[in-house]
Amino acid sequence: MKTPFQRSTAQRQLILEELRGVHTHPTAVELFDLVRVRLPKISLGTVYRNLERLAQAGMIAKMDKAGGEARFDGNIEPHDHLRCVRCGRVDDAPAQAPLDLSSVRADDFGGYEILGHRLTFLGVCPRCRGNETPQPKGE
Amino acid sequence: MKTPFQRSTAQRQLILEELRGVHTHPTAVELFDLVRVRLPKISLGTVYRNLERLAQAGMIAKMDKAGGEARFDGNIEPHDHLRCVRCGRVDDAPAQAPLDLSSVRADDFGGYEILGHRLTFLGVCPRCRGNETPQPKGE
DNA sequence: ATAAGTGCAAACGTTTTGCCCTAGC
DNA sequence: GCTAGGGCAAAACGTTTGCACTTAT
Secondary structure, X not given: OOOOOOOOOHHHXXXXXXXXXXXXXXXXXXXXXXXXXXXXXXXXXXXXXXXXXXXXXXXXEEEOEOOOOOEEEOOOOXXXXXXXXXXXXXXXXXXXXXXXXXXXXXXXXXXXXXXXXXXXXXXEOHHHHHOOOOOOOOO | OOOOXXXXXXXXXXXXXXXXXXXOOOEHHHHHHHHHHHOXXXXXXXXXXXHHHHXXXXXXXXXXXXXXXXXXXXXXXXXXXXXXXXXXXXXXXXXXXXXXXXXXXXXXXOOOEEEEEEEEEEEEOHHXXXXXXXXXXXX
C-alpha cells in the first residue's frame, strides 16, 4: 500500500496502532484518550487530522455516524456491523451476511457505478437485553 | 398508526408533506428551506424538534450521517440506498438486494436480538460519472 | 383556560482551521 | 535547513435547549 505521508511520526503510528488494537470502533475522542496514555502531549486536533488522512488513504475506515460522533474502524477487510439501538455500541458481525448480487441487474442500481456496500444490523446487544434500563448512549 | 402528538400543527403537517413529496433524503436545513416557502415564519428549531419526534414515532426514518449532517427519509418501507462517494447524494435503490438470512445462524449475530438492517451501496452516481470534477459535497 | 407546541437565541458537542512551533528528513 | 506535521486555541458547524409567547384543544 502506498503511503501518502511524507514523514513518519510517533503520533500517527500510535493512533494506527491503538485503532488496530481495539475492536470497539472508537470515536476520535476515545482514541485520543487511548493514545494519550502513552503520548500525553498529543492534541485532539492531531487525532482528527490523522484519522481523516488515514481514512482517505484507505488505511482505516471512517464509519457513518449513528448518533453524535463519527467512529473509526482499524479493520478494512469487508465485514458487517451490529449496532445496538439502545446503547449505541457497534460490534463486528462474526460472519458476513450472504449478499448475492449476481442476480441483481445493473439498472437496479440506477446508473450508479458500484464500489462497495455497507451492511449494518440493528438490534439489542446482549448487555442491553439483560438490563432493561438502557445505557445513556445512542440517539 | 398511533400518533403520539397531542395537537396537529401546520408546521408538522408541512414538514411531513414536504418530506414525503421528495425522494432526495433531505437534511434538516434543506427541509427547513422547503417548508419555509409556504410557511416563512417557521424556525429551524421546530424542524429539528418535529423531525426527531416523527422519527421516534416511526413515521419517518432518520438516516445515518455519511458526512456532516443527518438525512431524513419519508419512505419507511424497507429499502436500500445508493450513496455517491463523490457528491454525497443518496438515492433509493430501485430494487432491494436479496439478503438471505435463512442460512445465518443465531450466533453469527453475537448474541444480538436483530431488529432490522441497513444496506447502503457506495458508488459514483450518473451525474458524477459524467463530469470528472466532483461536486463539493460529501467526505 | 390549559398546556402542547412554536419562535428565538443562546448553548452545546463535534470537527475544522489558522498560526506558530517542532522535528523528520 | 527545509517544510510536513503537531500543539494550541479559536472558529465553524450541526443540533439541542430554555424561556416566553402562541394557539389547538
